[in-house]
Amino acid sequence: xxxxxxxxxxxxxxxPFSTRVKIALAEKGLSYETQEEDVLxxxxxxxxxxxxxxxxxxxxLHNGKPVVESTNIVYYIxxxxxxxxxxxxxxxxxxxxxxxxxxxxxxxxxAGSSIWKTKGEELEAAxxxxxxxxxxxxxxxxxxxxxxxxxxxxxxxxxxGLTTWFYVYEKYGGFKIEKECPKFAAWINRCKKRDSVxxxxxxPERTYEFVGMLRKMHGVE
Amino acid sequence: xxxxxxxxxxxxxxxxxxxxxxxxIALEEKxxxxxxxxxxxENPQRSQLVLDMNPVRKSVPILIDEGKPVCxxxxxxxxxxxxxxxxxxxxxxxxxxxxxxxxxxAQYVDNKIFDTQAKFxxxxxxxxxxxxxxxxxxxxLLDDxxxxxxxxxxxxxxxxxxxxIPFSSMFSGYExxxxxxxxxxxxxxxxxxxxxxxxEGVSRVLPDFHQIYEIHKKWYGVE
Numbered sequence: 001x002x003x004x005x006x007x008x009x010x011x012x013x014x015x016p017f018s019t020r021v022k023i024a025l026a027e028k029g030l031s032y033e034t035q036e037e038d039v040l041x042x043x044x045x046x047x048x049x050x051x052x053x054x055x056x057x058x059x060x061l062h063n064g065k066p067v068v069e070s071t072n073i074v075y076y077i078x079x080x081x082x083x084x085x086x087x088x089x090x091x092x093x094x095x096x097x098x099x100x101x102x103x104x105x106x107x108x109x110x111a112g113s114s115i116w117k118t119k120g121e122e123l124e125a126a127x128x129x130x131x132x133x134x135x136x137x138x139x140x141x142x143x144x145x146x147x148x149x150x151x152x153x154x155x156x157x158x159x160x161g162l163t164t165w166f167y168v169y170e171k172y173g174g175f176k177i178e179k180e181c182p183k184f185a186a187w188i189n190r191c192k193k194r195d196s197v198x199x200x201x202x203x204p205e206r207t208y209e210f211v212g213m214l215r216k217m218h219g220v221e
Numbered sequence: 222x223x224x225x226x227x228x229x230x231x232x233x234x235x236x237x238x239x240x241x242x243x244x245x246i247a248l249e250e251k252x253x254x255x256x257x258x259x260x261x262x263e264n265p266q267r268s269q270l271v272l273d274m275n276p277v278r279k280s281v282p283i284l285i286d287e288g289k290p291v292c293x294x295x296x297x298x299x300x301x302x303x304x305x306x307x308x309x310x311x312x313x314x315x316x317x318x319x320x321x322x323x324x325x326x327a328q329y330v331d332n333k334i335f336d337t338q339a340k341f342x343x344x345x346x347x348x349x350x351x352x353x354x355x356x357x358x359x360x361x362l363l364d365d366x367x368x369x370x371x372x373x374x375x376x377x378x379x380x381x382x383x384x385x386i387p388f389s390s391m392f393s394g395y396e397x398x399x400x401x402x403x404x405x406x407x408x409x410x411x412x413x414x415x416x417x418x419x420x421e422g423v424s425r426v427l428p429d430f431h432q433i434y435e436i437h438k439k440w441y442g443v444e
Contacts, residue, residue, distance in 0.1 A: 053329070053362070062318070067318070067321045072321050072325055075320075076320070079317040079320065091300055091303040092289060092291070092300070094299070094300070095299070099277075102293055103278070
C-alpha cells in the first residue's frame with residue numbers, strides 16, 4: 001500500500017461487524033489505525049461527523065473519507081484493493097455472494113440477539129429459528145470448504161466475524177452448534193486457522209461477559 | 222417450467238412491486254429484451270416457479286438468465302450492470318467511493334424509507350402526524366443527497382435513481398394520505414421525479430398512480 005494512503009477504523013472491540021471489517025483488511029494485507037469508540041458512554045465527534053445518520057461503528061475512513069455499514073465497507077475494500085479478490089470473478093457468482101451477504105445481514109445477528117434477550121418459550125423459538133438459519137447457510141456451502149468454494153471469499157468474510165458471538169448464543173440457548181450443525185462448526189474451525197481470522201477473533205469469554213452486562217441493561221435477568 | 226438452457230431473459234415480478242420495477246427499469250435502460258412473468262402477490266401461495274428459482278426467500282423479483290436465477294433487487298441491479306457492461310450505459314459509478322455512497326443510500330431506501338412509508342400508510346390520527354414527520358424527514362435526506370445534480374448519478378441516470386424512482390409512484394398517495402405537498406417539502410426530489418418520468422424506460426415500467434394507490438390502500442387498510 002502506498003505510504004500516503006491513510007486508513008482509520010472507528011471501532012468497538014466487541015462488535016462482530018468491526019471484526020468483519022478487520023478480517024477483510026487483513027486479507028488484503030492493509031495496515032490501518034483504530035480509534036476505539038465508547039458507544040455506550042459517549043460517541044466521538046469524529047464518529048458523529050462521519051456517520052451522522054446512524055452514529056454506529058464500524059466506520060472506515062480512507063484518507064479522511066468515511067465509508068459506513070460493514071458490508072458496504074467490505075465491498076469498498078474489495079474494489080479499492082482488488083488483489084486478492086474476495087468476490088467471485090464471474091457476474092453470476094458475484095450475484096450469489098451478494099444474495100447470501102444480504103441474507104446473513106438480515107437474519108443472523110438479529111436471530112442471535114433474540115436468544116440472549118429472551119427467556120422460556122420465546123427463547124426456545126428463537127433458538128429454533130437460529131439453527132434453521134445456520135442449516136440454510138450449510139445448504140449454501142454444500143460440499144465445499146468455504147462459501148467461496150475452494151477459497152475463503154467474500155461471504156466467508158461477511159459471516160465469520162458474526163460467529164464471535166455464537167458462544168454467547170450457545171450459553172444462553174443451552175445448545176452446541178457442533179451438535180446441531182456440525183458442517184457449520186467445521187467451517188468456523190477451518191476459518192479460525194487463517195491468519196486474518198485468528199488475529200482478529202475476539203475472545204468468546206470476553207464477549208459473553210459483555211453481553212451479560214447488556215442483558216442487565218435490557219432487564220432480561 | 223423448465224428454464225434450463227433457455228437463452229431468454231425472464232423477469233418474474235408483480236406489477237405493483239417497487240423492488241421489481243427497479244429490475245425492469247434497469248433492463249429498459251440497458252435496452253435488453255426480456256419476458257415478463259407475472260407472480261400474483263395477492264395470492265398468499267407462491268408459484269412453483271418462484272419456489273424453484275428462489276427457495277430461500279420465496280420472493281420476487283427474480284431475474285432468470287439462461288435458466289439461472291438472480292434474486293434480491295439490488296443484487297440484480299449490480300448483476301445487470303456487470304453482465305451488460307461494454308457498449309451499454311452503466312448504472313453504477315466507476316469510482317469505488319461513489320459506489321459505496323450509492324449503495325449506502327439504496328440500502329437507506331430499503332431499510333428505512335420502505336418501512337416508514339408502510340407505517341405511515343397504516344397509521345391514523347396523532348400517530349399518523351408523527352410518522353408523517355418521520356417520512357418527510359427521511360425524504361428530505363434524499364432531497365439533500367440529490368442536491369443540485371440532475372440525477373443521483375450526477376449527469377447520468379444511474380443505480381440510485383433506478384433504486385429509488387419506483388417509490389415515486391406512491392408519492393401522490395402519501396400526499397393524499399398526509400395532506401402535504403412534496404413539491405413544497407422536497408422541491409429537488411419533485412423536479413427529479415418529473416425528469417425521470419420523461420425517460421421512456423421509466424414511464425413504460427411505472428404503473429398508473431391511481432392504481433398503485435388503490436392497491437396500497439387495500440394492503441394497508443387505508444380509509
